[in-house]
Amino acid sequence: MKALLARSWRAFCLMLGNQPSLTRYLLPLVQWLKPGFLPGQYRAQLVATAWQTADMIELTLQLSKRWPGFVPGQHINVTLKHNGRYLTRPFSICSSFSLWQSQGQISLCCKLNREGEFTPLLPRLTKGQWLSISAAQGDFVWQHPALSTVFIAAGSGITPVAAMLLSQRHWLSEATLHYRVRGNENAALLAPLQQLAQRNPLFNLQLSDSRVETAIEFSARLMRQPLQREFYLCGPAMFMQHITTNLTAHGVSRAQIHCEQFAPLLQNTAHSCAEDEINSTFIVAGLPKMMALPRMFSLLQSAEQQGLAPAFGCRMGVCFQCVCEKVSGQVRDMRSGQLSGHGREQIQLCISQPVTELVIKL
Amino acid sequence: MKLTTEQFDALALELDTLKLQVKQQIGEADACYIRRVLLCQRLAAICGRVLMVLGFITPWFWLAGVLALALAKILDNMEIGHNVLHGQYDWMNDPVLHSKRFEWDIACDAGSWQRTHNFEHHTYTNIIGKDRDFGYGLLRLSNDFRWRLRNLWQGGTYLLLSMLFQWGVSYHELAAQRVFFGKKKADRHSQVTDSELKKAFFGKGARQLIKDYLFFPLIAGPMWLWVLGGNALANLIRNLWTSTVIFCGHFTRDIHTFSAEACENESRGQWYYRQMLGSSNFTGPTWLHILTGHLSCQIEHHLFPDIPARHYPAMATQVQAIASRFNIPYNTGSFLRQYGTVFWRILRYSLPGGKASTRPAYL
Numbered sequence: 054m055k056a057l058l059a060r061s062w063r064a065f066c067l068m069l070g071n072q073p074s075l076t077r078y079l080l081p082l083v084q085w086l087k088p089g090f091l092p093g094q095y096r097a098q099l100v101a102t103a104w105q106t107a108d109m110i111e112l113t114l115q116l117s118k119r120w121p122g123f124v125p126g127q128h129i130n131v132t133l134k135h136n137g138r139y140l141t142r143p144f145s146i147c148s149s150f151s152l153w154q155s156q157g158q159i160s161l162c163c164k165l166n167r168e169g170e171f172t173p174l175l176p177r178l179t180k181g182q183w184l185s186i187s188a189a190q191g192d193f194v195w196q197h198p199a200l201s202t203v204f205i206a207a208g209s210g211i212t213p214v215a216a217m218l219l220s221q222r223h224w225l226s227e228a229t230l231h232y233r234v235r236g237n238e239n240a241a242l243l244a245p246l247q248q249l250a251q252r253n254p255l256f257n258l259q260l261s262d263s264r265v266e267t268a269i270e271f272s273a274r275l276m277r278q279p280l281q282r283e284f285y286l287c288g289p290a291m292f293m294q295h296i297t298t299n300l301t302a303h304g305v306s307r308a309q310i311h312c313e314q315f316a317p318l319l320q321n322t323a324h325s326c327a328e329d330e331i332n333s334t335f336i337v338a339g340l341p342k343m344m345a346l347p348r349m350f351s352l353l354q355s356a357e358q359q360g361l362a363p364a365f366g367c368r369m370g371v372c373f374q375c376v377c378e379k380v381s382g383q384v385r386d387m388r389s390g391q392l393s394g395h396g397r398e399q400i401q402l403c404i405s406q407p408v409t410e411l412v413i414k415l
Numbered sequence: 416m417k418l419t420t421e422q423f424d425a426l427a428l429e430l431d432t433l434k435l436q437v438k439q440q441i442g443e444a445d446a447c448y449i450r451r452v453l454l455c456q457r458l459a460a461i462c463g464r465v466l467m468v469l470g471f472i473t474p475w476f477w478l479a480g481v482l483a484l485a486l487a488k489i490l491d492n493m494e495i496g497h498n499v500l501h502g503q504y505d506w507m508n509d510p511v512l513h514s515k516r517f518e519w520d521i522a523c524d525a526g527s528w529q530r531t532h533n534f535e536h537h538t539y540t541n542i543i544g545k546d547r548d549f550g551y552g553l554l555r556l557s558n559d560f561r562w563r564l565r566n567l568w569q570g571g572t573y574l575l576l577s578m579l580f581q582w583g584v585s586y587h588e589l590a591a592q593r594v595f596f597g598k599k600k601a602d603r604h605s606q607v608t609d610s611e612l613k614k615a616f617f618g619k620g621a622r623q624l625i626k627d628y629l630f631f632p633l634i635a636g637p638m639w640l641w642v643l644g645g646n647a648l649a650n651l652i653r654n655l656w657t658s659t660v661i662f663c664g665h666f667t668r669d670i671h672t673f674s675a676e677a678c679e680n681e682s683r684g685q686w687y688y689r690q691m692l693g694s695s696n697f698t699g700p701t702w703l704h705i706l707t708g709h710l711s712c713q714i715e716h717h718l719f720p721d722i723p724a725r726h727y728p729a730m731a732t733q734v735q736a737i738a739s740r741f742n743i744p745y746n747t748g749s750f751l752r753q754y755g756t757v758f759w760r761i762l763r764y765s766l767p768g769g770k771a772s773t774r775p776a777y778l
Contacts, residue, residue, distance in 0.1 A: 068622045068630065071518040072511065080511055081454040092510055137446025139508040366534035373502030373514045373721065374529050399505050399513060 089183025091132060091139075095120045097186045099178055100158065105241035108165045109209060110175050111147070114184065116157050123159070123189030125150055125220035126213040126313070130187040130397075131161070135174050141396050142171045145213035145313075146189065147242060150220035162241050164209035170394050193287070193313035199225040200283050205275070205296060207233040207263075207288030213313055214287055215242045224255040229278075233261040233271060233288070268292065272299050280305050287313040333382065333411040335361060346407045351387060353402035356415065363415045368403045375402040382411030422741060423684030429737050430687050434719050437726050445723045446507050452494050452705070453512065460487035460520075467645040468635050481645045485652035491520045492657055493708025494724070500525055501533060503723045521653075522623045523585035524615035530607075531588045537720055541665065541693035542673045547591050549665065549672065551576065551583060555764045557672050562767040569765045580654040582620075589616055656706070659754060664713035667695040668756035669746045690717040691738060695746035696731065697753040704728055714745065 063073050070078030076092050089096045097114040105111045123129070128145040148160035165172045178184075195202070195217040206214040211232060218230065234240040240260065250258040261271050272295060280303055286293045293312050300310060330345040335356060346355045353375055356363050366374030370388060376399050384393045384405040392408060393400060400413075418426070463484030470477025495512075496519030498504070504512045511517065518525045531547070539545035543559040550556045554573060555566040565572075576583050593599050594609045605612075627646040635642040671692040678689065694713040704711050704727075712727035715734055722730070731747075738745040747753075763769055 067518070068626050071520055071622075077511055079457065081450060081457050084450075085454060134446075136442040137444070137507055138442075139510075141508075366530070366538075370721075373500075373505065374534055376502060376505060376513075376515045378515075398508055399515065401502075 089185050091185040094132060094185040094187055097131075097184045099180055099182045099184065101180065102176070102178065105162055106239045108239075109162055109241045110165065111160055111162050111241075112175065112178070113148075113158055113160045114186070116153070116159060116186070118157065120157075120186070121188055122153065123150075124194045125216040126194040127189040127191045128213065129159075129161075129189050132185040132187075133171075133174065133178075135170075140171050140174075140394065141398075143396075145191075145216065147212040147215050148219070149216065151222075162209065162212045162215075171396070191313070193285070193311060195221070195285070196311070197283055198223075201226050201279075201281070202228045202283045202285065203275075203278075204228065204230040204285045205233070205288070206230065206286075207292050208239075209241070210287035210289070210313070211240075211242055212287075214285060215246060217285070218249060218256065219245055224253055227255045227257065229257040229259060231259050231261055231271075231275065233263055233292075235263050237262075268295060272296060275299075276303050282309070284310045285312075286310065331407045331410055333407060333413070335359075336380070336412065336414045337361060341412075346411070348407060350406070351403050352384070352400075352405050352407065352411075352413065355407075356402065361415060363402055365403065370401055370404040373401065376400070377402055378414040380412040380414060382413075383408040384411065418684075418688065418741065418743075420682070423682055423688065425684070426737070426741055426743075427682070427684035427687055430718055430734070431683075433730060433733055433737070434722065437719070437722055437730060440726075441506065441723060445504070445725065446509075448725055449495070449499075449504055449507075449512060449723070452490060456487050456490040456495060459483045459490065463487055463649070464631060464642075467642050468638050470641050470645075471638055477641055477645060481648050481652075484645065484649035485656075488520050488649060488653040489656055489706055492653065493660070493710065494705055495519070495708075496521070496525075497708045497710070498724045500529055501720050503721055505721075518619075520623075521584070522581040522620045523587075524619040526607075527588045527612070527615055528584070530605075531591065533720070535591075537717065539675075539678075540690055540717060541671065542675050542678055542689075545675055547587065551587065552590055553583075554761060556666050556760055557764065558769040559672055560764075562764075566765050570762055573761050577655050577658040578651060580658040581623075581650070585616060585620060588612060660707045660710050662757045663697055663750070663753045664694055664710055664716075666757045666760055667746060667748075667753045668760065669744060670695060687718055688743065690714070691734075691743055691745070693717070695748075695753060697748060697750045699750050701728075703750065711750075714747075 066072060066074050066078065069075070072078040074092065076083065080090075080092065083090050087096065089098075095117045097116050097120075099112060100115045101113040103111045103113075123146055125146070128143045130141050130143050132139055132141045134140075144161040144163055146159045147162040148158070153159050163172055163175055165175065167173060193213055198221060204214045204218070211234075214230065218228070230246065232240060232243075232246070237243060237260070246258055250256050263271075266274075275296070276299060280300070284300060284305065286296055297310055297312065301307065329349075330347050332343065333346050334341045334343050336342075342359075342361070344355075344359045346352065350358075353363060353365055353368065363377065364374050378397065379393070379400045380397055381395065383395050384400055385391070385408050386393070387404045387406055393405075395409070460483075463480045463482075463486070466476045466480030466483060468480075470480065496517065499512050499517045500514050500519070502514040505514050507513075514529070536546055536548040541549055543549065543557075550560065553576060554569050555562060589595065589612050592603065592605055592609060592612060594612055627650060628643055631646060632639040632643040673689055673693070678685075681689065691714055694717045696714050697711050699711060709724035709727045710716060712724075712731050715727040715730045716724065718734065719730070735745050735747075
């Protein structure tokens with residue numbers, strides 16, 4: 054019944070304004086009155102910015118009351134408008150659950166990528182500015198607080214882990230955080246974690262300075278400790294791959310290891326440049342299809358070679374019939390050589406080549 | 416006016432450079448502009464519908480309502496819809512103003528328009544037999560087509576087509592695919608099935624009819640007849656305007672047509688050349704450019720269909736300079752003069768014969 058009502062309402066809105074909802078039809082008016090409004094998103098106002106380290110900025114947002122809440126460890130997509138263009142990137146929430154409960158605020162800790170399109174804009178945001186955020190998503194959450202747990206975070210990977218630890222009210226079992234970072238000056242969110250460690254005997258904070266301890270030494274030290282634990286890993290892809298391989302080699306089962314791969318996918322690019330093909334996913338009418346895409350061909354050519362039939366037209370970037378939504382990954386414009394962002398955006402299949410692993414909705 | 420291969424390459428380079436220059440300027444100003452036009456369009460549509468009902472106070476309100484609704488439909492179809500569906504604003508990543516998501520206030524389904532207009536017409540501009548926009552399969556507009564008896568009254572056909580233009584556009588792809596009438600053509604391929612075409616045609620058409628001739632009259636209560644008539648009039652104004660503008664883009668006196676064989680394996684420069692010879696501009700004040708969706712700069716639109724249209728008038732000066740350097744005719748004139756030649760062309764070719772259409776020497 055509800056589905057039928059929703060369908061009828063959609064049909065009615067299409068009839069009335071050729072848009073699937075009235076909000077979309079009235080969007081220019083709504084945005085005029087409520088800056089930062091986007092359909093399907095929530096408004097958030099920037100209340101404070103602070104530098105956590107030299108290249109990590111903490112944004113505190115006052116959220117719309119409609120925002121449905123989060124489980125610590127989850128991330129949100131932040132959308133902002135720059136030079137007329139909507140840009141979206143995911144960021145983990147780094148603040149505690151109680152901050153949202155008591156004040157309706159959350160904090161994000163964002164690492165600045167100087168070459169990126171999005172993060173260099175963050176320091177330029179002014180207090181009071183409106184942004185759009187998505188509902189919280191992701192399944193990297195502390196699932197069994199009653200079991201002994203080891204958290205391993207590297208660099209900006211600390212953000213979801215910090216949210217989990219700082220949100221925990223009733224400690225049932227011991228937890229250790231191995232925080233790997235280039236010196237204390239680069240350790241974001243260190244102060245609240247140290248306070249937590251002092252206050253709470255069940256929480257043990259161990260810092261690993263990557264300038265002193267190599268990755269191999271760190272991993273070896275980790276393996277000497279009791280391994281009948283739940284492991285939560287967040288950091289650069291290579292780092293997590295290394296730790297996971299070592300843990301499984303030492304008899305830790307896959308079910309005990311929980312990972313969140315976040316942001317530093319750039320390292321993957323350099324790593325896989327030598328390969329001629331990139332494993333990617335096309336989502337056709339909701340069904341994901343995995344396939345290897347040659348770097349030298351356009352996405353349109355590759356999709357067709359694999360038996361898919363995306364919409365196409367001129368095949369020269371003129372007619373925009375093949376425009377599709379790229380969910381993640383980076384592509385190159387074959388005409389100009391220009392690289393796209395890593396986030397969600399619309400691309401033309403006929404003039405785009407894969408650069409990193411892609412997910413595309415056909 | 417024969418151009419060498421090197422000249423064609425040089426032409427392509429100059430036009431590509433111009434395109435790149437403008438592309439680098441695209442940003443905030445373009446986004447603000449199109450959002451502002453969209454806001455005006457929404458306000459005009461809402462005010463128009465309300466004013467029509469207020470016609471019981473004074474009929475002047477009704478008239479203002481009709482004009483406001485016609486303006487809203489024209490802005491929606493021309494400056495917003497046509498340009499957004501070309502992907503001119505895809506870079507904005509906007510939830511509404513995107514070529515894949517936008518749907519407009521006209522009987523033609525956006526997807527069908529993208530296939531017939533963006534792909535067929537813009538790729539094969541004025542190639543006889545491939546660009547069905549040249550005469551829409553109804554009018555004989557050059558002596559490339561054999562004269563038939565029905566051409567004798569094509570002046571009347573043209574007026575009828577203009578008045579019902581949105582339905583002509585909507586039916587365009589179904590006619591090409593011979594969905595209802597005629598024998599299928601062996602050389603025509605389609606990305607969509609006939610049943611999908613029918614579904615889109617009837618679905619979108621019904622939505623538009625219900626809105627203008629059932630829903631709004633019904634909620635207007637005792638003013639229903641005024642609203643019904645007003646909506647019909649607004650649609651008529653939009654139809655006449657869009658058809659007039661579009662006819663001025665490709666059917667003026669000095670337009671060139673091309674044969675399919677001659678255009679095989681054409682270079683980028685030759686493609687540009689064909690677009691320039693196959694299109695015509697007309698001059699006028701800024702408001703006129705906006706109401707035409709900048710199709711008053713049809714030449715620039717055909718050269719750079721994915722550049723936000725508000726840049727066309729400025730680009731026109733430079734394109735004209737490039738054209739004169741390469742000795743390529745640049746077809747422009749006042750709105751009335753250009754339209755006069757269109758009307759003359761329709762009447763002239765309603766009779767047998769007519770001058771052989773000019774073909775560029777390379778073709």
